[in-house]
Amino acid sequence: MTEQELLRRESLQKLRDLGIDPYPAEMFEVTAQAADILSNYQEEELEDGSKNRLNYQDVALAGRIMATREAGKALFMNLQDSSGRIQLYLRRDELSDGEDFTFFDVVLKKLLDLGDYVGVQGYAFKTKTGEVSVRVLKFKILSKSLRPLPIVKRDAEGNIHDAFTDPEQRYRMRYVDLTVNPEHREIFIKRSKLIKTMRAYLDELGLLEVETPILQPIHGGAAARPFTTHHNTLDMKLYLRIANELYLKRLIVGGFDGVYEFAKMFRNEGMDRTHNPEFTALEFYVAYKDYIWMMGITEQMLERVARALSPDGSATVEAGGHTLDFSGPYTRLTMFDAIKKYTGLDVESVSENELRAYCSKEHIEIDPSMGKAKLIDEIFGEKVEAHLIQPTFLIDYPVEMSPLTKKHRSKAGLVERFELFVLGKEVANAYSELNDPIDQRERFEDQLQLAERGDEEAMAMDEDFIRALEYGMPPTSGIGFGIDRLAMLFTGQTSIQEVLFFPQMRPEH
């Protein structure tokens, strides 16, 4: 243990010796928050120049002590609660029992440490320098802190000194990060608001929030490598879901007109600043709609999110050096037109071999297992994606890349699918869902062939899903949003770890 930890344990024992419980059991009733008092405290000046305090004259607050400034027989502290920080002013004569100054001189000045949780009762006032503070008449220790917090100081110009910045420590000890870096709290509050706004919108649309299995016997609905686990009683292999799409569509088969799920997905793939092994998706499916309807819904929903998260209610977001405008309608570009626009290449009229030649010339990595559709996707990823800064719908994908999507109503070889790109990144993926069970079986069979060709991510046949479609699924449109990506976008973060409370880390020791 370090010197400071030993000292804190000694303080703990001394408190007990004085008959003070450092971890009392009974609740402490809080009647006010720091931010409320700071923004709403009022006083009036009387004719004789004295002040008449108008509100918060009997308040109880609780939180952590984050700074102390001793001034002889007076003491200033900064108390931090979940709303912010407020200054406390304590006087020895007001916190002592007659001539016994033990509580002030020993407990408050010696045994109290930064980071301790305390509860105080008193009244709001303004100090000589004009700072709204709480004059403390009763003071109670609620929980003793045994480790020193990093001390982050902010000077009069707002410059931060000795910030707690090491990403490794911030992620491993997020509780410390959240305590000392209020700007990081804000990211998570915004994330929560993002999800709340989306949920409210979907509820208004009349969709039903549902939950579907995380442990799945077949990992369907996306192209990705799964985590595997084992159920002892059933003695069978199970997969952590890589997607929930096939389950949500079963619910549409079952007669729900619209369902949504905020779902943790698990993918056993690489980790970097935009990928965590577990991540959150919002998926929703609505009967009797198509992908064109879904584009309109997406525009409405994201515009509402942008306005809810921006301080002034505007639909624009500053991120990655751009001002992103989420008010619809967004640009709609077919995949082939997008490639033509940014490369001049007309992928529709060229052969697979010509595409291979183009990729070699442009140093785009390809392998023999790739078909024409995959080559087009590679070219798109290399040459187009990064240009799609403002929200853009990319529509009408080759059928081979989209085994769960309905064939295009008028364009042969394509499907009714769109992906939404913002800041060069995909944030949503939507289709008119394939509901023809015979076609769906053929698509799964094509996937099996891809698997035999060496594609590790090809989808597996799901007989029960086919059976469900055979009973009949209404025409349906569905979409999936990457919630972490959206959170990054709307909070201006470039690393997924900054929008996850507990990003995946290697073991510490």
Added chain:
RNA sequence: GAUCCCGUAGCUCAGCUGGCAGAGCACUUGACUUUUAAUCAAGGUGUCAUGGGUUCGAAUCCCAUCGGGAUCACCA
């Protein structure tokens, strides 16, 4: 998975042409009844990530390992 950078006090960091382990904040002791990066006086911080090597001597140079970050590859 590959490449590069980083790891020194509780926190932020300096020290790296090899020669006694450093600063600010935090902490300890004392002064101060409206301070606020409080101030003033005095004081102690340590497995220099871990293990090995070179050397009279290693925080410093070399090798390996662990952890993190950035870039690339794969993916959402």
